[in-house]
Amino acid sequence: MRYSAGPVETARLLSALVDTLLPGDESWPSGATVGVQALVAARLVQERGDDAIDNLVDTLGDDAKALLAGDEAARVAAVTAWEAREKDLFGFVCDAAYIAYYENPAVVLAINAHGHPYKLIPHIAGYELPRFDLARDMPKHGRGHFIPTDAVTRVPVETLNLADERTQNWGRKQ
Amino acid sequence: MTTQAADVLIIGAGATGSLAAMVLAQAGLDVVCLEQGGWVDAGDHPHYSTDWSWQRKTRWNADVNKRHHPDDFPVRTDSSNVLMWNGVGGSTNVYGGIWPRYRPSDFRKGDEHGLQPNWPITYEDLAPFYDRSDRLIGTSGVAGDPAMPPRPPSPTGPLPFTEAARTLADAFDKLGWHWWPPEAAVISEDYDGRPGCNGCGVCSGCARGSMSKYSLSIWPKALAAGARLRIQARVLRIEKGKDGRATGALYLDRTSGRTEFQPARVVLVAGNGVGTPRLLLASDNLANSSDQVGRNLLHHTLTACEFWVDRKIDAHMGYSASMISREFSETDISRGFVNGFQFNCLTSTSSAPEVAAGWLGDAKAPWGRGHHAWFEKHFGHGTGLFAIGDDLPNPNNRVSLDPEARDAEGVPLAKLHYRPGENDRRMMAFQLDRLVEVAKAAGAYEYRLQDYLDTDGVYRTPAWHMIGTCRMGADPETSVVNKWHQTWDVPNLFLMDGSVLATGGVVNPTSTISALALRAAEHIRDNFRELSGLTRPMAA
Numbered sequence: 178m179r180y181s182a183g184p185v186e187t188a189r190l191l192s193a194l195v196d197t198l199l200p201g202d203e204s205w206p207s208g209a210t211v212g213v214q215a216l217v218a219a220r221l222v223q224e225r226g227d228d229a230i231d232n233l234v235d236t237l238g239d240d241a242k243a244l245l246a247g248d249e250a251a252r253v254a255a256v257t258a259w260e261a262r263e264k265d266l267f268g269f270v271c272d273a274a275y276i277a278y279y280e281n282p283a284v285v286l287a288i289n290a291h292g293h294p295y296k297l298i299p300h301i302a303g304y305e306l307p308r309f310d311l312a313r314d315m316p317k318h319g320r321g322h323f324i325p326t327d328a329v330t331r332v333p334v335e336t337l338n339l340a341d342e343r344t345q346n347w348g349r350k351q
Numbered sequence: 352m353t354t355q356a357a358d359v360l361i362i363g364a365g366a367t368g369s370l371a372a373m374v375l376a377q378a379g380l381d382v383v384c385l386e387q388g389g390w391v392d393a394g395d396h397p398h399y400s401t402d403w404s405w406q407r408k409t410r411w412n413a414d415v416n417k418r419h420h421p422d423d424f425p426v427r428t429d430s431s432n433v434l435m436w437n438g439v440g441g442s443t444n445v446y447g448g449i450w451p452r453y454r455p456s457d458f459r460k461g462d463e464h465g466l467q468p469n470w471p472i473t474y475e476d477l478a479p480f481y482d483r484s485d486r487l488i489g490t491s492g493v494a495g496d497p498a499m500p501p502r503p504p505s506p507t508g509p510l511p512f513t514e515a516a517r518t519l520a521d522a523f524d525k526l527g528w529h530w531w532p533p534e535a536a537v538i539s540e541d542y543d544g545r546p547g548c549n550g551c552g553v554c555s556g557c558a559r560g561s562m563s564k565y566s567l568s569i570w571p572k573a574l575a576a577g578a579r580l581r582i583q584a585r586v587l588r589i590e591k592g593k594d595g596r597a598t599g600a601l602y603l604d605r606t607s608g609r610t611e612f613q614p615a616r617v618v619l620v621a622g623n624g625v626g627t628p629r630l631l632l633a634s635d636n637l638a639n640s641s642d643q644v645g646r647n648l649l650h651h652t653l654t655a656c657e658f659w660v661d662r663k664i665d666a667h668m669g670y671s672a673s674m675i676s677r678e679f680s681e682t683d684i685s686r687g688f689v690n691g692f693q694f695n696c697l698t699s700t701s702s703a704p705e706v707a708a709g710w711l712g713d714a715k716a717p718w719g720r721g722h723h724a725w726f727e728k729h730f731g732h733g734t735g736l737f738a739i740g741d742d743l744p745n746p747n748n749r750v751s752l753d754p755e756a757r758d759a760e761g762v763p764l765a766k767l768h769y770r771p772g773e774n775d776r777r778m779m780a781f782q783l784d785r786l787v788e789v790a791k792a793a794g795a796y797e798y799r800l801q802d803y804l805d806t807d808g809v810y811r812t813p814a815w816h817m818i819g820t821c822r823m824g825a826d827p828e829t830s831v832v833n834k835w836h837q838t839w840d841v842p843n844l845f846l847m848d849g850s851v852l853a854t855g856g857v858v859n860p861t862s863t864i865s866a867l868a869l870r871a872a873e874h875i876r877d878n879f880r881e882l883s884g885l886t887r888p889m890a891a
Contacts, residue, residue, distance in 0.1 A: 197718070202723060272708045276405050276705075276707075276708055278707075293730065300551040304552070305550075308511060326459060326473050332682055332689065334689055337684060339689075343773055348654075348780070349783065
């Protein structure tokens with residue numbers, strides 16, 4: 178069922194949505210606290226057109242009410258239902274939310290607080306890394322071979338039955 | 352007004368176009384290069400923005416169909432992600448700069464099994480040009496790999512050996528497999544006026560030029576020698592005279608909106624494995640008496656694995672390639688297929704957003720209360736690797752012209768079709784099993800494989816490598832160019848880019864494409880007088 182939201186309610190909905198995706202705790206700010214909803218909204222419009230926000234609200238349907246007024250369990254249930262219904266749109270919003278979140282300076286501080294030397298714009302100054310040490314870092318295994326040009330010889334390719342057989346189940350499904 | 356004929360017209364200002372422009376202009380020839388895009392300045396890169404991760408998915412996406420840049424030309428594909436960049440420096444604006452060479456056996460697959468052709472040249476023919484292009488381009492690495500022919504030292508020493516490299520090297524040692532520090536078109540120290548790599552890890556091109564971006568490493572030399580580069584100049588077709596020679600190219604000046612004709616004595620096409628066959632086909636099927644233009648598109652077989660270890664390795668730091676393994680690079684038919692593959696071992700994504708939203712595999716942080724715990728467990732603990740192999744040519748895997756759709760200038764769109772064959776599928780199945788062994792040997796607490804199969808079973812490779820579509824050969828019936836990149840049909844028309852590769856090898860191809868371009872350009876330089884009047888191809 179179509180849910181109609183005005184501008185204030187739309188903004189609250191987006192905040193509730195990103196806070197459900199990225200709730201805060203004692204060491205991580207929540208998504209809405211660092212403004213993830215603004216970037217998600219902007220990127221939705223940029224990539225999916227002017228009516229992308231209206232479409233998002235539309236697809237939430239009655240779950241929008243739970244997002245706005247419900248407790249955490251109700252909000253999680255609402256997003257779970259929306260994810261099941263709108264896989265593609267949910268995937269876009271979730272990725273956009275994650276990316277916007279970790280692009281935030283406050284979140285980078287949280288990463289640093291966990292002991293990682295992570296930079297928001299690493300290209301400017303780079304990371305300090307020890308130079309390659311020939312004594313320490315060179316391979317010592319002595320393994321490896323190649324076939325020189327004049328040593329390439331015929332292999333019995335006909336034994337492979339490449340023309341007759343067809344591998345159907347390959348990849349992760351093999 | 353009549354435009355004066357250039358000695359040499361080069362179509363495309365990417366890696367091979369820039370090398371050819373440099374060599375020929377330094378010889379005193381009048382060189383004009385037409386490039387449909389523009390210069391890509393440091394500020395155009397996403398590297399100096401906080402949202403560089405988002406930009407890598409959108410405006411800086413290497414896939415021409417995802418970034419929607421006005422300099423690009425549209426490509427329709429039923430499977431491939433079409434990774435290229437149209438602008439000065441070409442795809443070196445956005446590539447990763449992994450720089451291994453082909454192996455001697457890569458040139459002799461006709462002898463080895465006959466399912467691919469022999470090249471009309473050998474590794475030994477190309478080796479000196481590898482060495483010289485490395486010095487021009489600026490590379491790093493360490494000589495002495497027993498899995499490759501001897502070679503001189505790289506211009507700069509190897510890049511830092513990261514914790515990811517150590518983790519992977521230990522795993523390969525445990526398996527008893529070969530590994531070696533990677534060769535890269537990345538300078539480990541200041542070189543040729545460019546700064547050494549600072550280990551930022553944002554290796555989607557390099558705004559500072561530590562990773563060789565040919566607009567910074569080669570074009571300044573070409574321009575200093577007098578080459579004339581016209582940007583925003585989109586070539587519409589190559590014209591041919593009654594004597595069978597190419598006369599020049601008709602192009603749209605995208606700035607003025609005017610259509611111009613640039614005459615030339617010799618024409619070089621350097622438009623990449625998609626752009627070059629598209630242009631030939633759109634130029635009244637030029638140089639295609641063999642019906643080979645556009646056919647035998649190669650992408651490599653590609654699979655990947657991402658895994659996580661308990662130990663903190665912070666692999667977001669450092670150049671994106673950590674090491675390589677040539678353990679399986681030669682044919683061993685006891686594996687059930689011909690040809691081999693290489694492991695390109697990585698560090699990790701340099702981007703915390705990509706750790707959460709998904710990098711190599713399908714691993715992604717959950718949303719909700721479990722999100723932060725997942726991130727804490729995975730960030731700084733992950734690394735990964737690709738297996739990249741030599742796929743067999745199939746004439747039906749091809750670049751062709753869309754029979755109906757045209758671009759804004761009226762040129763038919765390029766259409767790509769690619770399906771891996773039986774040998775390729777067997778190789779990828781084998782690769783995936785080996786990738787699992789690496790992850791387990793590394794002590795991974797979790798690993799995810801990537802087979803690039805979509806939910807419908809279509810193989811959608813992130814095909815950086817679009818090669819083989821105008822291949823080199825000794826027989827005009829089965830190839831498009833001879834060993835000097837000269838088209839069999841049009842004696843003053845040369846193809847300089849990855850389309851000429853007769854086989855794909857087991858490696859990223861730009862080092863080989865660059866060495867070939869240097870070799871061909873020097874041949875044209877040394878034989879220009881003869882070539883500029885020739886009406887029949889020179890010897891094969």
